[in-house]
Amino acid sequence: MSTKNSEIDNLDLQILSILVEDARTPYTEIAKKLFVSGGTIHVRLRKLEKLGVIHRQQLMVNYNKLGYDVTAFLGIFLEKSSMYESVCKQLEQIGEMVGLHYTTGNYSMFAKIVCKDTNHLREVLTHKIQAIEGIQRTETLISLEENINRPLRFYDAEVEETAYNN
DSSP states (O other), X not given: OOOSOTTOOHHXXXXXXXXXXXXXXOHHHHHHXXXXXHHHHHXXXXXXXXXXXXXXXXXXXXXXXXXXXXXXXXXXXESOGGGHHHXXXXXXXXXXXXXXEEOSSSOSEXXXXXXXXXXXXXXXXXXXXXXXXXXXXXXXXXXXXXXXXXOOOHHHHHHHHHHHHO
C-alpha cells in the first residue's frame, strides 16, 4: 500500500471506496460487505475524520434538472500572482463558481462555473468575475457534454498497483 499516512490501512481504503460510490450506504451494510462489525466502521470513519481524510459529505446535484444548462471552464489571468489570495476570496463569493484551482501553465487560475443559459453566463463573467480587481482577463470554454464525473477509484488502483509490483 502506498498511502502517505501510515495510520490508514486496507480496511480504511475499502470503507472509503464504498462510501465514495454512495455516501448513504448504511454502516451495517458496509460492515457486512467487509466482514467486520458496524462499530468498527463507525470507529474507522471517526478516525478518518480526525486525520482529515474525510472533511465533509457532499450531495451531487444534476444542475441540468434544475435549469442550469451551461457549464463553463474559465482560464483566469491575474495581473500579478501576489493578488491570488484576494482574488480567490472574491471568487468564493460567486454562487455560480463550483470549482477553482491555482494552476501552472497559461492560466493563473482555472475555474468551473454553472449557469442557467448563455445570457446568465455573460452576466456572471462581465458583472461578477471580470469586475474583480486583479483579474486581467479570462478565457471561457463551454462544456458541450460531461461524460465522466466520478470519485477517484483509489482502492482499486491500490490493489492493481500491488498486484503489478509483485
